[in-house]
Amino acid sequence: MSNNVATRRSWLWFLWTPLNAVQRAWAGVAGVVVFLVCLQVLPLTGAVDPKHTPPLSEVISALVSRLATPQFWEALLNTLTTWGIGLGISVAIGVVAGLLIGGIPVVREFTASTIEFLRPIPSVAFIPLAVLLYGTGRDATLLLIIYAAVWQMLIQVSYGxxxxxPVARDTARSYRFPKGFTLINVVVPTVLPYAVTGFRLSASVALILAITGELIIGTPGLGKLIVIAQESGAVASMYALVLVTGFLGLAVNVIVRMMERRVLHWHASVRREGMK
Amino acid sequence: MTISDSVSVQSPDVLLQVRGLRKTYEVRNDPIEAIRRLTFDIHAGDLVCIVGPSGAGKTTLLRSLAGLLTPSGGSAKLDGEEIVEPPKGMAVVFQEYARSLFPWLTIAQNVALPLKAQGVDRATRAEKTAKALEAVGLADVAKRYPWQLSGGMQQRVALARAVAYEPRILLMDEPFAAVDAQTRADLEDLVRNLWHRLGLTVLFVTHDIDESIYLGQRVLVLSNRPTEILDDIAINLPDERDQLTTRNEPEFARLRAEVYERVQQAKAGRRPGDAA
Incomplete structure (x- = not known):
């Protein structure tokens, strides 16, 4: 009749033991370290071909020498500019259209089917059109970004x-809030959590499409540098640039999450962490 | 005062005048008669409770009086003015306090918002807000958020918001149905207390017979759907009420038995004009 926990404990106990905050942080760090070690060791042992996949140390030294060139910073600035403009326009369109579609039932019914049709079309399918319209300039890539990023924002805002x-709405009506006052003080704060989610999704998608446009269309930026590095056989350099795009994506996410915490401190999704 | 003044208004202190109010919902050409005929007066300074069986159309009645719902016929006048939209000088306290307060605003900001909507200047807003929070005993939580407070405290905030608005009439829609019994007793005393001190006019809708007797000077008993007023019962209890002694008085017991019987008859389908 021994129902003792200790007797049931196997040597794999740590797999199903809940972790505390410190343990979780260490597990995360350990994961990154193991990944980096693999990147270094696998090419050295020949498990992957070092010609196509140079060890991490080479990639890092290529990155360091890249960082010293003005072309790199120019490309980074170009990518960030394209991304920023594209995201800005997408957010503006998404917020206005989302409020109209979400707020006015007639507009919602009028647009619903069309949106459901247009939304799944992959933005990259418009590359030929974009090139025809705008050549290889920034505008071509902006078209791709906006087409891809506008939906996340629009859909989220319209849900919001x-x-x-209804009780908040009745409250606003019974206290005779003017229409614009209700919009700013009741509708906008309700939409905000949705808009922040939409913004985070749009920001990631916009970055993906910015790099895609640079890779395929040849709009100036990091993507174009990656193509040039590949074509000139600078494999380590190519990986270095890929790493940079990865960090860029990470940075975008971290910044948006920090923003989220400030703006939505009152919202159920954030406030639990803040309490104590 | 001229002669025409005294003639035009028969009873000068009638604040809310309801005459033959009807409400029929049209659901796909299938009319549902919610309110058949309601006629009653509320005088300035009254505290009137409306009690009725569940499904008696209490909320429909209250929403019609609040101008949130357009009646199908008859009239409701506040100070001689037909109610067609939420009228000036009327505040509504809803049952769902958590949804009626805005989670993105602090307690003080919540209370001040209707004043802000009216264009009241900042200093006056702050002064009225502080006074109202003081009146409901929540001066010390002004800077906290609604979701940090208990249900009873949240409903106090909603009450403070209504009081700060300085309404001529306060409508309350089963405001304490969702709080525990102890808190409920405290809130009932608070309503009596505010009514006394601030000279409010209160229309209090409830399904709780004891509550209606304890609070009111008058209790209107509603019939089943379609709603009519079955009885208008005067509550001749001493003005100074106390949860323990008032509820133990023989007159309270007698009134409870009377109202209880009327509500039972209402459930059984008695209509006005039938023998009680």
Whole structure:
């Protein structure tokens, strides 16, 4: 009749033991370290061909020498500019259209089917059109970015605008809030959590499409540098640039999450962590 | 005062005048008669409770009086003015306090928002907000958020918001149905207390017979759907009420038995004009 926990404990106990915050942080660090070690060791042992996949140390030294060139910073600035403009336009369109679609039932019914049709079309399918219209300049890539990134924002904002609580609405009406006052003080704060989610998704998608446009269309930026590095056989350099795009994506996510915490401190998704 | 003044208004202190109010919902050409005929007066300074069986159309009635719902016929006038939209000088306290307060605003900001909507200047807003929070005993939580407070405290905030608005009439829609019994007793005393001190006019809708008697000077008993007023019962209890002694008085017991019987008859389908 021994129902003792200790007797059941196998040597793999740590697999199903819940972790505390410190343990979780260490597990995360350990994961990154193991990944980096693999990147270094696998090419050296010949498990992957070092000609196509140079060891991490080479990639890092290529990165360091890249960082010293003005071309790199120019490309980074170009990518960030394209991304920023594209994201800005997408957010503006998404917010306005989302509020209209979410807030006005007639507009919602009028646009729903069309949006459901247009939304799944991959933005990259418009590359030939973009090139025809704008050549290889920034505008061509902006077209791709906006087409891809506008949906996340639009859909989220329109969900948010439909989510205004009926009791909150009645409260606003019974206290005779003017229409614009209700929009700013009731609708916008309700939409905000949705908009922040939409913004995070849009920001990631916009970055992906910015790099894609540079890779395929040849709009100036990091993507174009990657193509040049590949064509000139600078394999380590190519990986170095890929790493940079990875860090860029990470940075975008971290910054948006920090913003989220500030703006939505009152929201259920954030406030639990803040309490104590 | 001229002669025409005294003639035009028969009873000068009638604040809310309801005459033959009807409400029929049209659901796919299938009319549902919610309110058949309601006629009653509320005088300035009254505290009137409306009690009825569940499904008696209490909320429909309250929303019609609040101008949130357009009646199908008859009239409701506040101070002689037909109610067609939420009227000036009326505040509504809803049952769902958590949804009626705005989670992105602090307690003080919540209370001040209707004043801000009216264009009241900052200093006056702050002063009225502080006073109202003081009146409901929540001066010390002004800077906290609604979701950090208990249900009873949240409903106090909603009450403070209504009081700060300085309404001529306060409508309350089963405001304490969702709080525990102990808190409920405290809130009932608070309503009596505010009514006394601030000279409010209160229309209090509830399904709780004891609550209606404890609070009101008058209790209107509603019939089943379609709603009519079955009885208008005067509550001749001493003005100074106390949870323990008032509820133990023989008159309270007698009134409870009377109202209880009327509500039972209402459930059984008695209509006005039938023998009680």
């Amino acid at each position: 605008a439909q989510d205004v609580d």
